[in-house]
Amino acid sequence: MKLKKLWSACLLLLSIAVITAGCGGKSGDSEKSSNSSGGGDIKSAVYYVNGTLGDKGFFDSAQAGFQKAGTDLGIDIKTVEGGNNQADWASSLESLVASKKYDVVLTGTIQMVDIVKDLAKRYPDQKFIFFDEVINDIPNVYSMLYSQSEGSFLAGAFAALVTTSTELKGANPDKVIGFVGGVDDPIVNDFKSGYEQGAQYIDKDVKIITSYVGDWSNAPKAKELTLAQYNTQKADIVYQVAGGAGLGTLEAGNEAGKYSIGVDANQNPLYPGSVLTSMLKNIDTSVFRAFQLLQQGKLPLGKTEVLGLKEGGVGIAKDDLYAQYVPKSIQDKIAEIEKKLSTGEIKVESTL
Amino acid sequence: MVVWQTIWSQIMDLTLIVVLLRFMTPILLTALGGLISDIGGVINIGLEGLMLLSAFTSIAVASGTDSWLLGVLAGVAASVLICYGMGFFAIRLKVDIIIAGFAVNIFGSGFTIFLMSKIYGLTGNYNPTGAPKIPLVDIPFVQDVPVLGKLLSGHSLMEWIAFLSVVFCIVLIYRTPYGVHLRAVGEAPQAARSLGIPVERVQYSALAWSGVFAGLAGAFLSNGLTNMFVKDMTAGTGFLALAVVLLGNRNPAGILIGSLIFGLASALTTIVQTIPGSPVPSQFIQMIPYVVTIAALVFFALRKKRRLEIAA
Numbered sequence: 001m002k003l004k005k006l007w008s009a010c011l012l013l014l015s016i017a018v019i020t021a022g023c024g025g026k027s028g029d030s031e032k033s034s035n036s037s038g039g040g041d042i043k044s045a046v047y048y049v050n051g052t053l054g055d056k057g058f059f060d061s062a063q064a065g066f067q068k069a070g071t072d073l074g075i076d077i078k079t080v081e082g083g084n085n086q087a088d089w090a091s092s093l094e095s096l097v098a099s100k101k102y103d104v105v106l107t108g109t110i111q112m113v114d115i116v117k118d119l120a121k122r123y124p125d126q127k128f129i130f131f132d133e134v135i136n137d138i139p140n141v142y143s144m145l146y147s148q149s150e151g152s153f154l155a156g157a158f159a160a161l162v163t164t165s166t167e168l169k170g171a172n173p174d175k176v177i178g179f180v181g182g183v184d185d186p187i188v189n190d191f192k193s194g195y196e197q198g199a200q201y202i203d204k205d206v207k208i209i210t211s212y213v214g215d216w217s218n219a220p221k222a223k224e225l226t227l228a229q230y231n232t233q234k235a236d237i238v239y240q241v242a243g244g245a246g247l248g249t250l251e252a253g254n255e256a257g258k259y260s261i262g263v264d265a266n267q268n269p270l271y272p273g274s275v276l277t278s279m280l281k282n283i284d285t286s287v288f289r290a291f292q293l294l295q296q297g298k299l300p301l302g303k304t305e306v307l308g309l310k311e312g313g314v315g316i317a318k319d320d321l322y323a324q325y326v327p328k329s330i331q332d333k334i335a336e337i338e339k340k341l342s343t344g345e346i347k348v349e350s351t352l
Numbered sequence: 353m354v355v356w357q358t359i360w361s362q363i364m365d366l367t368l369i370v371v372l373l374r375f376m377t378p379i380l381l382t383a384l385g386g387l388i389s390d391i392g393g394v395i396n397i398g399l400e401g402l403m404l405l406s407a408f409t410s411i412a413v414a415s416g417t418d419s420w421l422l423g424v425l426a427g428v429a430a431s432v433l434i435c436y437g438m439g440f441f442a443i444r445l446k447v448d449i450i451i452a453g454f455a456v457n458i459f460g461s462g463f464t465i466f467l468m469s470k471i472y473g474l475t476g477n478y479n480p481t482g483a484p485k486i487p488l489v490d491i492p493f494v495q496d497v498p499v500l501g502k503l504l505s506g507h508s509l510m511e512w513i514a515f516l517s518v519v520f521c522i523v524l525i526y527r528t529p530y531g532v533h534l535r536a537v538g539e540a541p542q543a544a545r546s547l548g549i550p551v552e553r554v555q556y557s558a559l560a561w562s563g564v565f566a567g568l569a570g571a572f573l574s575n576g577l578t579n580m581f582v583k584d585m586t587a588g589t590g591f592l593a594l595a596v597v598l599l600g601n602r603n604p605a606g607i608l609i610g611s612l613i614f615g616l617a618s619a620l621t622t623i624v625q626t627i628p629g630s631p632v633p634s635q636f637i638q639m640i641p642y643v644v645t646i647a648a649l650v651f652f653a654l655r656k657k658r659r660l661e662i663a664a
Contacts (some may be wrong), residue, residue: 052465054476054583084584176628183506184634212623212634219477220378220577221618226370228626232362244477244582251578270479 042211042295044076045069046096050089050112052081058108058264058283062131065287066106072193072288073295078102090115097123104294106287110187116141127301128129129290139302142290146281146307148187149194149313150341152239155261155279156198157337158205158316158330159237162259162276167327169279170258170274171236175206178229178238179251182216186352191241191263191279193351200344201337209233216242216243223248232257237261237276250275253306266317278317286313309341358627359620366502368619373507374577376615377514378403378569382593383600383607384521390597391525392558393538397453398438399566400590401460406431408464408478411581412471414484424486424571431567434459435559442559443552455662457590465583479580486510486576510572517565521604534558566590580661592645599649601656608649617644 047066049059063079070077080096081121089112093290097105097119107116108131120128120138120293128135130143159177162168179195181188192210199206211225222245229235230252237259240246247270253260254271262278269275286307293299307313316334321333340346362368369452382399389396396402414423438456441447441631468474480556495505497646525531537554545551558657570587574581596614600606630637 014556052475054465054469054474060475178626197551207628209626209628210634211622214638215587216582217582219582219585220573221587221622223578224374224622225625228371228622232358232367233626233628244585247477247479247580247582248578251580252550339536 002265006148042075042291044078044102044105046102046104047077047079047293048089048093048107048112049079049081050086050107050109051084053079058132058281061265061281061283062106062108062287065284066291068284070290073291075291079177084322086111090118094119099124103127104129104291105322106131108283110185117273120139127294127328128285128293131287132281134304136141136304137302140303142288142294142299144282144286144303144307144313145304146286146313147309147348147350148191148279148281148314149197149352150308150348151279151281152191152194152241152293153198153201153317153341153346154316154334154337155239156195156200156208158198158277158334159195159239159261160199160202161237161330161333162208162237164203165327165330167194167329168259172234174204174234174236176209176233176235177206178209178226178233179211180222180226180229180238180240180242181210181212181245182242182245183214183282189350194348195239195346198337202333209235209339213242213245216229216245219245219248219251221248222246223252225249226252226260227256230258239263239279262317266319268317268319268321272321276326277322280315280317282307282312282315286311309338354539355627355630359474359623362448364451367622368616370507371504371622372615372619373511374613375618376611377508377511378577378589379593379596379614380514380608380611381510381565381572381592383596383611384517384595384604385562385569385605386594387521387600387607388525388534388565389558389562391538391543391601392534392555394439394442394449394555394558394559395453395594396435396438396562396566397450397594398434398456398460398590399453399562399615400459400586400588401530402431402434402516402563402566403570403573403586403590404460406567406573407585408467410567410571410579411478411480411483411574411579412467414575415480418484420484420486420575424483424568427571427575428564428567430630431570432560432563435563436556439556439559444557445521461584464581466472468581468583477580477582480501483575483579485579486572507664508572508576510576513568515608516572517568518604518608525604530554530557592641595645595649599645599652601652613648614641614645617641628650 051064053059067076082092104127105128110133113133116128120141124140128141130141134145135141135143162171163175163177165171179192196208209229213222222242226249228240229238238249239261240249241263250260250270254274259276262283264273267275267278386399408429409430413426414420416540437543438452442449443592443640468478473480488506490510492507495501533549533554537551595609596610599610618641621637
C-alpha cells in the first residue's frame with residue numbers, strides 16, 4: 001500500500017517535470033527567433049562561476065574584469081556562483097542559457113569544457129566567452145588560454161635568481177627551489193614545466209622539489225609540505241600553484257623566514273618581504289578585452305587565442321613591494337628575460 | 353634509496369615526530385568527540401561542519417580581540433551551540449541523527465562562507481595579519497637537553513591538550529557515574545530509562561562533548577597550525593576522525609593509537625612528497641594515509657575475529 005503511494009507520487013512528479021520541461025522548450029523557441037535579430041550589440045551578460053568567488057585567484061580576477069566590462073562598456077552584468085557540487089553545474093548553466101536573458105555567457109576552467117561544448121551546440125544563438133581552456137570549432141564560442149608556462153618560466157627564473165643570490169638574507173647556499181601544486185593535473189604540470197625551464201635557463205644545477213597537496217583547500221597540509229621543503233630539503237623559495245591551500249605555503253615561507261612566489265593574482269601584500277612576487281594570469285584584462293572586442297564586432301568567435309607575455313595575458317607582479325624587497329640585479333635580469341620572451345628569443349615549451 | 357635515507361634521517365633528528373604530532377592532533381581531538389557521541393548512541397557525523405564553524409569563529413574572534421584564548425573559547429562555544437541545535441532536532445524532534453549530522457556539515461561549509469562575506473566582505477579565505485596564535489610550550493631546562501628537548505618542548509599547547517583529553521576521556525567514560533550512564537544510554541536506552549537515567553539529557557551532553565572536542569580541533573586548524581581560515585579547510589578531517597573512532601575500537605586509548613598511525617602515515621607522505629625527483633607518482637603517495645587506515649582496520653578486525661574464535 002505504502003509502496004504504491006510512493007510510486008504514484010514519483011509518477012506524478014515525473015509527469016510534472018516532463019510537462020514543465022516541454023513548456024520551457026516551447027517558450028524558449030519562440031524567444032530565440034526574436035533574439036537573433038539583436039545582432040552585435042551586447043546588452044547583458046552573465047558570469048557563471050563553477051565554484052565560489054573568493055579564491056583570490058582566477059575566479060576573482062575574471063570577476064574584476066567582468067565588472068569593469070559592466071561599468072565601462074555599459075553592459076548589464078550578473079554573476080552566478082555555482083557552488084562546489086559539480087553535478088549542479090551543467091543544469092544551472094543550462095537554465096541561465098535557456099532563459100535567453102543574457103547575450104553573452106562568460107565562464108571558464110577545464111571542468112566546464114564539456115558542459116559548454118554541449119550547450120553551445122544546442123543553443124547556437126548564445127554567445128560564450130570562455131577562459132583558461134581550449135574550445136575550438138564551435139562558431140558561438142570564443143576561448144582564451146593563458147600561457148601559464150611562459151609566466152611560470154619567469155617565476156622559475158626568478159626563483160633560481162633568488163636561490164643563487166648572495167644579497168638576500170633568507171637565501172642559503174644550496175641551489176634548491178620548491179614547487180607546491182594543488183593536484184597533479186595537466187594544467188598544474190604545465191606551470192611546473194615552465195617553472196623548471198625558467199630555473200634551468202638561469203642555472204643548470206638548480207634542483208626543483210615538487211609536492212602536491214591533493215586538493216585546493218587543505219591549507220594546513222600545504223603549509224606542512226612547504227615547511228618540509230624549507231627545513232629538510234633546504235629550499236629557500238617555493239612557488240605555489242594550489243589555490244586556497246597555497247596560502248598555507250605562503251604562511252610557511254613567512255614563518256620560516258624564507259621566500260615564496262604567489263600565483264594568479266598579486267599575493268605580494270599578504271606577507272611583504274616573504275612573498276617576493278606573484279605569477280599573474282591577467283584574466284581580468286583578458287576578459288575585459290574580450291568584451292570590448294565583442295562590442296566592436298571584432299571578437300574571433302569560434303577560435304581560441306593563447307595569451308602570453310606579449311599580449312599581457314601573463315606576467316609577474318611588480319608592485320612597490322617588489323621594488324622594495326627584490327634586489328636590483330634580479331629585477332634587471334627579469335626585465336631582460338621578459339624582453340627576450342616577448343621577442344620570441346626565448347621559447348617556452350608547453351606540455352599541453 | 354634516497355627515500356629511505358631521508359626518512360631515516362628525519363626519524364633520527366625527530367622531525368618526523370614533530371610533524372606527526374601536528375598532523376595527529378586535529379584527528380585525535382575530533383575522534384574523541386566522535387567517540388563520546390558514538391558511545392552515547394547519538395553518533396555525530398557533523399564533526400566536519402563543527403570544525404569549520406569553530407575554525408572560522410576562533411580566528412575571527414582571536415583577531416578581533418587579540419586573544420587566542422578568547423578565540424578558542426568562542427570556537428568551542430559556537431561548536432557546542434550547534435551541537436545543542438543538532439540535539440534539539442535529533443532528540444526532541446526525532447530527526448534521524450545521520451541526517452542532522454549531514455545538515456551540520458552542509459551548514460558548516462556554507463555558513464562560514466556566508467559569514468566571511470557578511471562580516472569581512474571576503475570570499476574564499478580570511479587571512480588576518482598578526483592574529484594571535486595558540487602558543488607553543490617551551491619547557492625550561494628540558495628544551496636544552498638534546499633529544500628530550502625536541503621531543504617534549506616546543507609543541508603547541510593544543511597538542512598537549514589533545515593528549516590530556518585522552519586521559520580525560522578514559523576517566524570520564526570508565527571512572528565516573530556519568531560514564532556508566534553514557535554507556536548504558538548508548539547500549540540500551542529503554543533499559544536505561546527504566547532505571548531512571550535521564551536518557552535525553554545524557555544524549556544532549558554527549559553531543560555537547562563532541563562539540564567541545566571538534567571545536568578544539570577546529571580552533572587548532574585555523575589558529576594553531578595556520579593563522580587563517582580557508583573555505584572547507586578541514587578537507588575531510590572530520591570523516592577521517594570517524595574512521596579513527598572505529599579503528600580505535602571505540603575506546604580512547606585505541607583512538608590515540610589510531611591517530612598515531614594516521615599521523616605517522618601523513619608525516620611520511622610529506623617526507624616522500626618533498627624528495628626531489630621521487631620516482632613514485634604523486635597520486636600513489638597521497639594514497640598512503642588512506643591505505644594505511646584500511647590496512648590497520650583489516651588487521652584489527654582479523655585479530656578481533658581470531659580472539660573471538662579462541663574464546664569460543
